[in-house]
Amino acid sequence: MGRPPCCDKEGVKKGPWTPEEDIILVTYIQEHGPGNWRAVPTKTGLSRCSKSCRLRWTNYLRPGIKRGDFTEQEEKMIIHLQDLLGNRWAAIASYLPQRTDNDIKNYWNTHLKKKLKKLEIGNNSENNFGDEEFSATQRIPRGQWERRLQTDIQMAKKALTEALSPQKIASATFSASNPSNSNSVSSTKETARSFCYASSADNIARLLKGWMKNPIKSSRSSTSALTQNSFNNFVSVGNNDTASSSGTKGEVLYDTFESLFGFESLDSSNSEFSHQSLSPDATVLQDESKPEVGSEIMPFSLLEKWLLDEASCPEKVVLDCGDDHAQVF
DNA sequence: AAAAGCTCCAACCGCGTGTTT
DNA sequence: AAAACACGCGGTTGGAGCTTT
Numbered sequence: 001m002g003r004p005p006c007c008d009k010e011g012v013k014k015g016p017w018t019p020e021e022d023i024i025l026v027t028y029i030q031e032h033g034p035g036n037w038r039a040v041p042t043k044t045g046l047s048r049c050s051k052s053c054r055l056r057w058t059n060y061l062r063p064g065i066k067r068g069d070f071t072e073q074e075e076k077m078i079i080h081l082q083d084l085l086g087n088r089w090a091a092i093a094s095y096l097p098q099r100t101d102n103d104i105k106n107y108w109n110t111h112l113k114k115k116l117k118k119l120e121i122g123n124n125s126e127n128n129f130g131d132e133e134f135s136a137t138q139r140i141p142r143g144q145w146e147r148r149l150q151t152d153i154q155m156a157k158k159a160l161t162e163a164l165s166p167q168k169i170a171s172a173t174f175s176a177s178n179p180s181n182s183n184s185v186s187s188t189k190e191t192a193r194s195f196c197y198a199s200s201a202d203n204i205a206r207l208l209k210g211w212m213k214n215p216i217k218s219s220r221s222s223t224s225a226l227t228q229n230s231f232n233n234f235v236s237v238g239n240n241d242t243a244s245s246s247g248t249k250g251e252v253l254y255d256t257f258e259s260l261f262g263f264e265s266l267d268s269s270n271s272e273f274s275h276q277s278l279s280p281d282a283t284v285l286q287d288e289s290k291p292e293v294g295s296e297i298m299p300f301s302l303l304e305k306w307l308l309d310e311a312s313c314p315e316k317v318v319l320d321c322g323d324d325h326a327q328v329f
Numbered sequence: 330a331a332a333a334g335c336t337c338c339a340a341c342c343g344c345g346t347g348t349t350t
Numbered sequence: 351a352a353a354a355c356a357c358g359c360g361g362t363t364g365g366a367g368c369t370t371t
Contacts, residue, residue: 015339051342051356052341088359101358
């Protein structure tokens with residue numbers, strides 16, 4: 001017979017997650033590590049289905065997630081990769097280690113689609129490929145399976161090549177994802193993990209910091225307003241003060257979070273990547289941050305280089321899929 | 330000032346694939 | 351081998367916040 005059911009659908013809570021739930025989930029994963037999602041709702045007491053827990057973790061709480069505006073470079077990569085891979089957001093996300101597939105998908109649907117459409121209209125009226133980075137959409141569509149196959153072959157080849165020089169990979173991957181801090185790269189996997197964890201904990205802490213110190217809604221990119229309100233409600237439980245004046249209680253919770261993540265300073269909120277102040281317990285979380293980074297998805301740096309090279313020489317890109325199957329894009 | 334329309338994103342849903350029993 | 355389920359993915363949606371009228 002099969003497995004037992006993951007969770008019964010009745011009594012399962014839906015909708016936005018509250019910070020309280022987030023804390024419970026993060027605490028549990030810190031202790032037990034991610035995975036075995038089926039057990040999470042029962043063991044944590046969360047009235048959420050396992051799927052929802054996993055989604056919340058992977059899309060929001062997981063270490064290594066960068067939020068906020070996409071950079072021009074990220075935008076370019078998404079456009080290129082979308083053209084190559086189609087709407088395979090998870091695959092695309094694997095080349096943007098700090099972004100979730102959901103984020104990329106949303107960004108594509110809300111921003112890039114429109115942008116491309118605009119440019120397409122512009123190009124049609126003028127028959128002028130003004131911006132080479134978007135010219136991909138002008139090409140005659142190929143069979144998707146063919147592109148996928150070619151891409152996969154190419155990726156495999158590159159991954160293999162890269163795998164032969166692990167040191168190079170570590171530094172390349174690391175510096176690619178953190179160009180501002182390439183000096184501190186020690187090119188070890190542990191360092192990369194610490195980096196990812198710190199980044200994420202920083203995200204969460206920043207999130208809370210925003211709530212605490214900036215009761216006026218700071219940014220939509222942080223979380224939904226409902227979640228924000230829920231947090232304020234949570235903070236002001238047993239306190240008749242308004243949410244905005246719940247500073248002391250909020251600080252207590254904030255401190256709790258701080259200690260949970262072993263933070264010393266949260267004022268690095270503007271720095272995307274903080275290497276310091278990791279508690280030893282954080283190693284559990286470190287293991288989870290986008291496992292592809294520095295391990296499975298080796299060709300990131302190479303692909304990025306290729307993309308950047310293409311940007312400077314956009315006429316054609318040759319994907320060498322074997323001697324007799326070179327494909328010009 | 331307020332109503333209407335628009336934008337954006339977190340979360341849900343359903344499906345395909347892989348895994349376990 | 352087959353059933354039953356978990357997991358992961360991509361598509362879609364609900365609703366809060368923003369902008370325009």
